[in-house]
Amino acid sequence: MTVPVELLPHLRRARDHIDRNYRAPLDLSTVAAVAAVSKYHFIRCFEDAYGETPMRYLTRRRIERAQDLLRNANLTVTEVCMAVGFTSLGSFSARFARIVGESPVAYRNRWAKAGAPHIPGCWLFMAGVLKSNFGEGGEGHAE
Numbered sequence: 001m002t003v004p005v006e007l008l009p010h011l012r013r014a015r016d017h018i019d020r021n022y023r024a025p026l027d028l029s030t031v032a033a034v035a036a037v038s039k040y041h042f043i044r045c046f047e048d049a050y051g052e053t054p055m056r057y058l059t060r061r062r063i064e065r066a067q068d069l070l071r072n073a074n075l076t077v078t079e080v081c082m083a084v085g086f087t088s089l090g091s092f093s094a095r096f097a098r099i100v101g102e103s104p105v106a107y108r109n110r111w112a113k114a115g116a117p118h119i120p121g122c123w124l125f126m127a128g129v130l131k132s133n134f135g136e137g138g139e140g141h142a143e
Contacts, residue, residue, distance in 0.1 A: 003049045010035040011049050014042070018054065022061045023085040028054060062086065063099045070108040077104045 003011070014035035018026060031054055032042035046054045062084040069080045078089055081104075086092035096104045 001044060001048050003045045007035075007037070007045055008049065010037065011042075011046055014046070014054070015050065015057065018058050019061060022058060022065065023083065025085070025087075026058055059095055060099065063096055066092070066096060066104065067100065067107065070104060071111045077108065080104065 014031050017034045018031060028039045028043070032039035035042050035046075037045070043053055046057070050057060052060070066080050066084045069075055069083060070077070073080070075083070077093070081089050081092040084092075086095075093104055096107070100107055102110070
């Protein structure tokens, strides 16, 4: 299937929405509505345009952000898991290992050996980069 050219800006808008809101609970219907197409048509066109389904794209973006936090921030794996939009540590760890090839703990420990200083987690929360479960930092509060 070839994606109609007129649909590409809509798909980009939906992909940008995923990129901006990866921490939030996103479902297929919501993201398809951003693209202004039915969710089944959206899945087919998104996959044809970007080579992966919208939910796989979302998962990959979350894992990429988790990798960044594990390399550079002084956060626990659980804090990273929640910060990137996963609600289950088990699901996060399994998907991380499948995509990256090692567990989040092994990944963090390997990068810790490099000796680069980590950004303190409290600074990330105070600066609004991350949201805590207590409503501090970020935009609004977790519910």
